[in-house]
Amino acid sequence: MNEFVLIIRRDMVSKDAVPSPEQMQAAIKPFQDWIGGIAAQNKLVSPPKRWDADGRVVKQDNLVTNGPYAEIKESVGGLFLIRAKDYDEAVEIAKGCPILKWGATVEVRMAIPTE
Amino acid sequence: MEDQLLHNLFRTEYRKIVSVLCYLFGIKHIEIAEDIVSDTFLAATETWSLKGIPENPTAWLYTVAKNKTKNYLKRDAFFDQKLSPEVKYASEKSEELVVDLSAKNISDSQLAMIFAVCNPNISAESQIALALNLLCGFGIQEIADAFLTNKEVIYKRINRAKEKLKAENIKIEQPTIAEINERLEPVLTTLYLLFSEGYYSTSQNTILRKDLCAEAMRLTFLLIENKTTNRPSVNALLSLMSFHSSRFDARTNENGETILYEDQDETRWNQDLIFQGAHFLNQASTGNSVTKYHLEAGIAYWHTQKEDTLEKWDNILQLYNSLLILEYSPIAALNRTFALAKVHGKQQAIQEAEKLQLTDNHFYHSLLGHLHTGLDNKKALAHFQNALKLAISEADKTTIAKSIDRFKV
Numbered sequence: 425m426n427e428f429v430l431i432i433r434r435d436m437v438s439k440d441a442v443p444s445p446e447q448m449q450a451a452i453k454p455f456q457d458w459i460g461g462i463a464a465q466n467k468l469v470s471p472p473k474r475w476d477a478d479g480r481v482v483k484q485d486n487l488v489t490n491g492p493y494a495e496i497k498e499s500v501g502g503l504f505l506i507r508a509k510d511y512d513e514a515v516e517i518a519k520g521c522p523i524l525k526w527g528a529t530v531e532v533r534m535a536i537p538t539e
Numbered sequence: 540m541e542d543q544l545l546h547n548l549f550r551t552e553y554r555k556i557v558s559v560l561c562y563l564f565g566i567k568h569i570e571i572a573e574d575i576v577s578d579t580f581l582a583a584t585e586t587w588s589l590k591g592i593p594e595n596p597t598a599w600l601y602t603v604a605k606n607k608t609k610n611y612l613k614r615d616a617f618f619d620q621k622l623s624p625e626v627k628y629a630s631e632k633s634e635e636l637v638v639d640l641s642a643k644n645i646s647d648s649q650l651a652m653i654f655a656v657c658n659p660n661i662s663a664e665s666q667i668a669l670a671l672n673l674l675c676g677f678g679i680q681e682i683a684d685a686f687l688t689n690k691e692v693i694y695k696r697i698n699r700a701k702e703k704l705k706a707e708n709i710k711i712e713q714p715t716i717a718e719i720n721e722r723l724e725p726v727l728t729t730l731y732l733l734f735s736e737g738y739y740s741t742s743q744n745t746i747l748r749k750d751l752c753a754e755a756m757r758l759t760f761l762l763i764e765n766k767t768t769n770r771p772s773v774n775a776l777l778s779l780m781s782f783h784s785s786r787f788d789a790r791t792n793e794n795g796e797t798i799l800y801e802d803q804d805e806t807r808w809n810q811d812l813i814f815q816g817a818h819f820l821n822q823a824s825t826g827n828s829v830t831k832y833h834l835e836a837g838i839a840y841w842h843t844q845k846e847d848t849l850e851k852w853d854n855i856l857q858l859y860n861s862l863l864i865l866e867y868s869p870i871a872a873l874n875r876t877f878a879l880a881k882v883h884g885k886q887q888a889i890q891e892a893e894k895l896q897l898t899d900n901h902f903y904h905s906l907l908g909h910l911h912t913g914l915d916n917k918k919a920l921a922h923f924q925n926a927l928k929l930a931i932s933e934a935d936k937t938t939i940a941k942s943i944d945r946f947k948v
Contacts, residue, residue, distance in 0.1 A: 453853075453857065456857055456860045456861070457856070457860060457879070457883075459860065459864055460856075460857075460859065460860025460861075460863055460864065460875060461891055461894070463860070463863035463864045463867060463872075464863050464867075464871075464872035464875050464876065464891070464894075464895060465872070465894050465895060465896075466867045466872070468863075468864060468867070471864045471865075
């Protein structure tokens with residue numbers, strides 16, 4: 425078994441962002457079902473947390489800007505750790521993310537095992 | 540009459556006096572405490588059969604226990620030398636040693652004993668045996684009956700536990716706030732195990748099993764009565780126990796066979812216990828931490844609503860999601876999938892169930908058998924047959940065999 429981080433990105437800055445706040449509200453239960461299903465397989469390593477959308481971005485020369493990273497449209501909406509055999513299995517799990525249909529993306533990254 | 544009275548007094552008073560004496564003497568002298576109290580009950584048996592039952596039997600026991608303790612301290616040189624220095628910080632001279640059997644000190648002593656006995660360094664089965672013996676006043680034979688084993692096994696478990704407590708020099712004292720924070724969780728785990736032992740035991744002795752549940756609830760309530768341990772998680776645990784207990788009478792038939800939840804006659808559910816469960820769940824709803832006991836109490840609450848509504852199963856599903864996110868367990872994973880079938884249908888639940896891969900668990904096959912029933916009866920039957928092969932207890936086998944019989948009609 426390997427550890428993977430699933431990073432969900434979605435548009436949090438545009439005025440007409442998709443998923444919209446209403447869509448996000450409607451996704452709460454499906455999202456919990458998705459995470460619950462991963463946990464039921466004993467494959468959840470560290471559960472998702474709710475992240476504040478305010479955010480700060482720190483750059484060179486102590487430059488601090490407000491808001492989640494705004495130079496690309498997609499900000500990190502959530503991230504959590506799972507256990508899976510390989511990328512194939514991790515990707516299958518990631519496909520269950522209920523806000524993919526509204527244009528969110530899930531980045532899947534495997535942790536390199538320490539020898 | 541007299542025997543019954545003595546039996547009842549033994550059950551309620553033995554543990555109190557032992558706790559008070561252990562609290563006074565320390566864990567090293569636990570056997571001396573037990574001997575003094577056993578002697579007291581022996582004296583009661585002899586004296587009461589000759590002179591009749593005294594007006595206030597409990598007060599009689601307390602007086603005799605106090606006197607026996609004093610005599611012991613005077614008489615036993617070994618005890619005097621070894622024990623007195625430890626006891627002396629509490630009282631100036633050992634002759635003035637006070638055996639305080641006030642309600643307050645009994646309660647303090649029992650709390651201290653709970654924290655000493657429910658010690659994660661002792662194996663769970665030994666903890667439970669010792670808890671039943673010292674905290675609940677169960678005889679060795681009764682404990683052996685509850686665990687479907689013999690007295691020797693229980694003796695060994697209890698002695699191992701005592702030796703461990705002595706070796707680690709566990710102090711019997713009022714837990715500090717810091718100790719409560721650190722130790723309350725293992726204490727609750729033991730109380731929960733004690734309850735489950737009674738609730739799910741395969742022993743046919745229903746009265747004994749009920750006693751076990753009642754004792755677990757009594758000890759949990761003792762924690763609630765004490766201000767420092769009256770935490771939300773403790774209230775949630777008692778709520779959970781109350782909700783479960785409400786179905787105790789409805790879940791077995793006159794032959795001691797299990798009646799599944801869906802087939803239970805809800806008029807036999809104990810409304811007082813349901814009410815009590817709701818009360819403690821309410822009490823538990825303060826602070827900002829949600830423990831597994833909160834979630835399990837929530838699930839148990841929804842099970843007290845017999846009507847099969849979408850709202851009910853949706854709530855149960857969400858609670859199981861949260862429970863699994865907090866802490867994985869195979870049984871929670873299977874129960875979650877059952878709830879999922881009620882909310883999203885059997886087809887989706889089968890897919891989720893197969894991902895669990897709990898192929899050596901008979902509940903897994905029973906669940907899949909249940910989910911396939913009506914969709915693919917051949918598969919359903921195969922799963923029930925697998926379940927039957929894997930089940931160990933007679934009660935489980937009977938239940939599964941009944942499911943198989945339904946296909947033969």
